[in-house]
Amino acid sequence: MSALVGLGLGASTAALACDAPGQCRGVIDVRCDGLDDCWCNSGPFAGDSCIYDLESNAPEVCEVKCCEGATAGPSVPGPPSILRGTK
Amino acid sequence: MMRARILALALLPAMLACPSSGREPTTHMVEMRDGVALATDVYLPAGEGPFPVILWRTPYDKAGDQWTAQALTENGIAVVAQDTRGRFDSEGRDLVFTSDGDGPLADGYDTMAWIAEQPWSNGKIGTSGESALGITQYMAASAGAPWQVMLDAQFATPNLYSDAFFQGGVRRHSLTERWLEAQGSLDFLDDIAAHPFLDDFWDPAETRDQWAMVTTPGYHVGGWYDAFAQGNLDAFMGYQYEGGPGAAGNQKLVMGPWHHDATWQSEQGELTFPDNAVAPPIDNAFDVMFNHWLELGHPEIPEHPDDIPNVQYYVMGDVDDPDAPGNLWRAADDWPPPAAGVRWHLQPQGGLSESCPGNDGDTTRYRFDPADPAPTRCGNNLLIESGPCDQREVEAREDVVVFETPELGAPMEITGHIYAHIYVEIDQPDTDLMVRLTDVYPDGRSMLISDGALRLATRGSPTDLMPLSPGEIIEAEVDLWSTSIILNAGHRLRISLTSSNWPRFAVNHNNGLPYPDSNTGPSTPVNVTLHHDAEYPSYIELPDPSRDPAGVNLCL
Numbered sequence: 001m002s003a004l005v006g007l008g009l010g011a012s013t014a015a016l017a018c019d020a021p022g023q024c025r026g027v028i029d030v031r032c033d034g035l036d037d038c039w040c041n042s043g044p045f046a047g048d049s050c051i052y053d054l055e056s057n058a059p060e061v062c063e064v065k066c067c068e069g070a071t072a073g074p075s076v077p078g079p080p081s082i083l084r085g086t087k
Numbered sequence: 088m089m090r091a092r093i094l095a096l097a098l099l100p101a102m103l104a105c106p107s108s109g110r111e112p113t114t115h116m117v118e119m120r121d122g123v124a125l126a127t128d129v130y131l132p133a134g135e136g137p138f139p140v141i142l143w144r145t146p147y148d149k150a151g152d153q154w155t156a157q158a159l160t161e162n163g164i165a166v167v168a169q170d171t172r173g174r175f176d177s178e179g180r181d182l183v184f185t186s187d188g189d190g191p192l193a194d195g196y197d198t199m200a201w202i203a204e205q206p207w208s209n210g211k212i213g214t215s216g217e218s219a220l221g222i223t224q225y226m227a228a229s230a231g232a233p234w235q236v237m238l239d240a241q242f243a244t245p246n247l248y249s250d251a252f253f254q255g256g257v258r259r260h261s262l263t264e265r266w267l268e269a270q271g272s273l274d275f276l277d278d279i280a281a282h283p284f285l286d287d288f289w290d291p292a293e294t295r296d297q298w299a300m301v302t303t304p305g306y307h308v309g310g311w312y313d314a315f316a317q318g319n320l321d322a323f324m325g326y327q328y329e330g331g332p333g334a335a336g337n338q339k340l341v342m343g344p345w346h347h348d349a350t351w352q353s354e355q356g357e358l359t360f361p362d363n364a365v366a367p368p369i370d371n372a373f374d375v376m377f378n379h380w381l382e383l384g385h386p387e388i389p390e391h392p393d394d395i396p397n398v399q400y401y402v403m404g405d406v407d408d409p410d411a412p413g414n415l416w417r418a419a420d421d422w423p424p425p426a427a428g429v430r431w432h433l434q435p436q437g438g439l440s441e442s443c444p445g446n447d448g449d450t451t452r453y454r455f456d457p458a459d460p461a462p463t464r465c466g467n468n469l470l471i472e473s474g475p476c477d478q479r480e481v482e483a484r485e486d487v488v489v490f491e492t493p494e495l496g497a498p499m500e501i502t503g504h505i506y507a508h509i510y511v512e513i514d515q516p517d518t519d520l521m522v523r524l525t526d527v528y529p530d531g532r533s534m535l536i537s538d539g540a541l542r543l544a545t546r547g548s549p550t551d552l553m554p555l556s557p558g559e560i561i562e563a564e565v566d567l568w569s570t571s572i573i574l575n576a577g578h579r580l581r582i583s584l585t586s587s588n589w590p591r592f593a594v595n596h597n598n599g600l601p602y603p604d605s606n607t608g609p610s611t612p613v614n615v616t617l618h619h620d621a622e623y624p625s626y627i628e629l630p631d632p633s634r635d636p637a638g639v640n641l642c643l
Contacts, residue, residue, distance in 0.1 A: 081373050083377055
């Protein structure tokens with residue numbers, strides 16, 4: 001009735017590693033102040049500015065410009081959390 | 088029976104998991120009861136399992152927070168992230184939360200049923216997320232899924248019709264239009280137009296009559312200026328006091344001074360609160376509650392949910408005076424706290440006091456032209472400016488009338504749900520009544536505390552219209568939602584009344600027709616008469632925990 005699906009992320013993931021600025025595209029949580037000023041608030045892009053996704057016109061979805069800061073850790077909105085890896 | 092189908096996904100950069108500390112996720116197409124399959128990512132911890140599960144269902148791309156998903160797996164939790172119906176990789180049409188509750192479609196329930204069948208799942212499912220991800224949780228909880236053992240719904244509402252798309256019978260324009268446009272789901276406006284009243288269409292997404300179906304403990308987080316502030320409060324109270332077994336008595340609530348795009352921050356609109364505004368004193372409820380209800384046994388989380396106050400709320404205060412009362416967190420067993428409903432009556436010449444108005448037939452009039460609506464200046468909004476902002480630009484208009492107290496001789500607290508009762512007469516079949524409550528600082532700034540709207544022809548009923556007749560005087564009850572604030576001595580309390588608040592609310596054309604013709608059909612200016620004398624004592628009722636109810640002047 002069910003089957004798992006392997007996405008085969010191996011080699012291509014490596015080519016888009018997070019330490020490769022400008023190459024990693026990810027859709028992540030963002031905060032929006034109006035419609036044209038978004039920044040990332042979680043994941044390795046936390047605090048990065050991000051551009052508005054004109055294709056989807058979605059204010060809560062944005063295309064991250066680069067992966068700089070990928071090793072800086074997350075900044076999930078809210079208090080530090082052991083379970084979410086922010087404490 | 089739900090089943091997963093093999094999915095051959097093209098390898099798109101947008102789907103890649105940048106952080107890859109754990110196993111890579113697997114993607115499944117999980118079939119709902121109508122055969123539509125929803126794209127679902129599964130992140131598993133190391134080891135064999137079975138594992139407890141955290142589920143988030145999102146219209147914003149299931150791959151949106153892979154870092155957090157990986158972090159949770161490192162703590163022994165399986166994470167399931169799903170694109171909601173019609174969104175991103177999921178099939179079907181985006182039905183905008185109406186397929187997520189307890190209706191002919193129940194995507195949240197069906198997804199949890201599928202998770203419970205999986206060999207890697209131990210059958211204990213927690214749900215988590217804010218905004219739309221919180222709304223999908225509230226909808227699913229109303230279906231009473233037995234596997235849902237914890238809910239973490241932040242900045243969200245359990246009532247899509249009455250707390251989100253409409254308020255007091257008035258359609259929330261900017262929230263509805265801008266959000267649906269951003270989602271690429273403007274076609275849902277046709278559904279709203281076809282169901283302008285609270286009919287069966289909204290049942291799955293309007294859960295206030297289904298509290299008893301809810302069986303899950305919950306953690307609710309909201310903000311006084313959030314677009315869904317009353318929703319979080321209503322869910323907490325509904326689950327805590329009227330919920331089913333497992334829900335009643337097991338709810339926690341946090342209410343901060345936040346708006347939707349500035350959660351867990353101190354800067355809100357045109358005010359900056361002290362640094363303590365970013366989080367309550369006991370700030371680990373997320374960890375403690377998931378650790379307990381998912382039975383994680385995490386060694387670094389020894390606390391029990393009983394160690395956390397049921398309610399933590401921020402009492403706002405004068406941000407310019409460091410010695411002012413307020414700007415602090417309070418803990419409480421219940422919401423709302425006991426308070427006297429103090430009635431502030433509209434008086435002649437724009438006065439506002441607890442005194443009963445005289446028997447002098449006093450009235451105040453204004454003329455509202457739909458072609459020139461009063462603008463929105465912040466408030467509980469989504470996708471436009473939000474939070475506390477100065478209302479003087481609005482209050483200066485000729486179609487806005489203002490009533491205010493003298494300078495307060497002592498601080499005055501407002502904590503709880505606010506309603507205005509206004510006796511009103513109009514010369515057209517319909518119009519809206521907008522009420523704003525503000526804290527007037529000594530320098531003149533009139534900072535928004537809360538506001539409310541009522542479409543008069545609804546007379547408070549969400550199911551019908553009863554256009555007004557010329558000469559008819561009705562008592563309009565306007566719901567201004569809830570807050571907690573202490574106005575400092577030397578400040579003034581002000582309310583302003585008018586008939587528009589654009590683009591926060593759609594502009595009423597005063598024609599008495601059902602929506603959408605009420606906002607697009609023939610348009611006529613309306614003359615509005617507010618009555619405030621002994622026979623028609625208009626007032627705003629402000630809950631004050633420091634007052635004795637016996638001392639309130641009811642003017643009956």
